[in-house]
């Protein structure tokens with residue numbers, strides 16, 4: 001699937017990023033069509049989070065190109081770093097969900113979801129509230145609107161965080177291990193919200209250790225190791241029959257129907 | 264045995280009232296100005312612009328590492344000559360006390376801001392907030408809660424520090440006490456009363472701060 005101009009929704013080209021002397025991403029390219037779901041998998045420290053954070057420029061790449069929808073940025077020698085205003089405008093069009101939720105503890109669930117529309121989009125309060133309530137209902141938390149995050153379970157927090165990101169009506173959603181901090185019995189409720197989003201046609205990039213979920217929901221899977229895309233392909237093909245020995249070794253750590261890593 | 268005679272102080276009641284008024288006004292002024300200076304210096308110390316950080320650091324260290332009394336005297340006697348300006352005793356006092364307090368406030372404010380989890384700023388940025396919006400809507404409201412007790416403590420110290428302005432003949436509570444003592448030859452009663460007045464003003468404040476700290480400790 002592509003948009004009217006025949007382009008992918010997200011396009012990453014020749015991305016490079018180092019922290020100090022450590023090269024974390026080396027010439028990574030990635031394209032996600034509109035409505036596509038890509039799962040990023042790989043060992044700890046392989047650069048998955050860094051890649052994801054480069055897509056919304058929470059991490060500014062050293063070199064390469066990042067395009068989401070019609071907004072494109074080029075990095076590297078001879079290019080000017082985008083200003084804070086341009087960065088903020090760009091990020092408003094991408095939603096991100098974090099491993100540790102990062103809800104605003106001084107705001108209720110409803111206020112958390114309203115915050116982006118009110119502060120960034122300058123939506124009138126009443127409109128923002130209507131939108132926020134609809135989204136909380138969508139993630140099954142209509143009755144928790146007035147609760148502060150400290151009164152919510154992990155799974156509920158993460159669902160509020162997803163609603164908060166959706167409130168900006170983003171073009172794409174980025175998930176960084178959205179279920180890794182959750183007790184096993186709470187993982188399902190978050191995954192089912194993500195599954196529904198994917199079915200709705202949201203363009204998504206998901207960093208996950210839930211291999212079975214990736215296989216079921218993602219269209220494509222990208223295996224990253226040491227900042228390099230080692231293998232990439234249709235989700236089922238890559239997970240059921242990985243070609244590269246590194247991918248095989250990595251996936252062997254997961255149980256057959258792949259839940260938690262064995263070690 | 265010394266014969267206490269507090270009755271004779273009644274004559275000086277207006278002097279004490281005036282002195283207390285000046286002390287209170289001074290405290291309000293130097294707390295407000297000091298907080299503004301401290302906020303600016305605290306934010307500058309967190310800035311991405313290196314010269315701003317150096318400037319703020321230099322300011323904070325200079326004022327924290329010299330005695331307040333020396334600063335007061337310096338601002339009154341040395342600054343006018345160096346800068347070629349006239350400065351009143353009140354002006355020098357407000358300037359020195361505000362800058363001194365600001366250097367402590369700056370560290371409290373900076374510490375409060377950096378104590379907020381990085382994820383908060385990242386979540387705000389991911390929503391599309393500018394750094395200024397993130398600071399105003401997300402970081403400061405949370406940091407403020409943690410900063411209030413130490414800021415109140417520092418302000419109480421500032422209240423006490425105002426007594427130093429008496430050396431520049433600013434008519435605060437202590438200075439008026441000195442006037443009354445010279446006039447009445449009753450320094451024991453006078454200075455005891457001055458101490459009691461400071462205590463009566465400050466004790467309720469420290470009590471409020473302690474209550475606030477307890478309430479913060481029980482919430483989140």
Ligand SMILES: Nc1ncnc2c1ncn2[C@@H]1O[C@H](COP(=O)(O)OP(=O)(O)OP(=O)(O)O)[C@@H](O)[C@H]1O
Nearest residue numbers: 019020022024042043044045046047048049050051
């Ligand atoms: N802000 C940073 N400063 C310095 N080094 C960093 C920073 N962020 C990440 N790194 C380093 O970059 C490497 C890749 O980190 P990244 O978080 O992208 O890995 P990951 O694949 O998401 O790992 P995990 O599965 O553990 O989350 C790691 O070695 C990490 O220590």
Ligand SMILES: [Mg+2]
Nearest residue numbers: 048049050177
């Ligand atoms: Mg990670």
